[in-house]
Amino acid sequence: MAGIKPKRKRINKLNAVCPFCKEKKPISWRESAVLSGFLTPRGRLMARKQSGICARHQKAVARSVKQARHLSLLSFVGIVAEN
Numbered sequence: 001m002a003g004i005k006p007k008r009k010r011i012n013k014l015n016a017v018c019p020f021c022k023e024k025k026p027i028s029w030r031e032s033a034v035l036s037g038f039l040t041p042r043g044r045l046m047a048r049k050q051s052g053i054c055a056r057h058q059k060a061v062a063r064s065v066k067q068a069r070h071l072s073l074l075s076f077v078g079i080v081a082e083n
Helices: 019-023 032-036 055-070
Strands: none
Touching: 019 055, 032 055
16 A cells, blocks of 8 residues: 555634734735735745735735835845845
């Protein structure tokens, strides 16, 4: 029975609540500190499973990050390490 792979453990996120739904606060491109919390160190947007926000607010965060990048409030790339 060498061909059987062990099953992966599933992470149950049923109790996780979106922080924007919880606070009932709108997402704005003006709050670059809040938006930068949803970016990876390379500057990419985090997945919903990592950030813990719902689909509606994930789309709004993505839209706000794009607006903030075009207005130079957020950088397009993350921290670049020099050799």
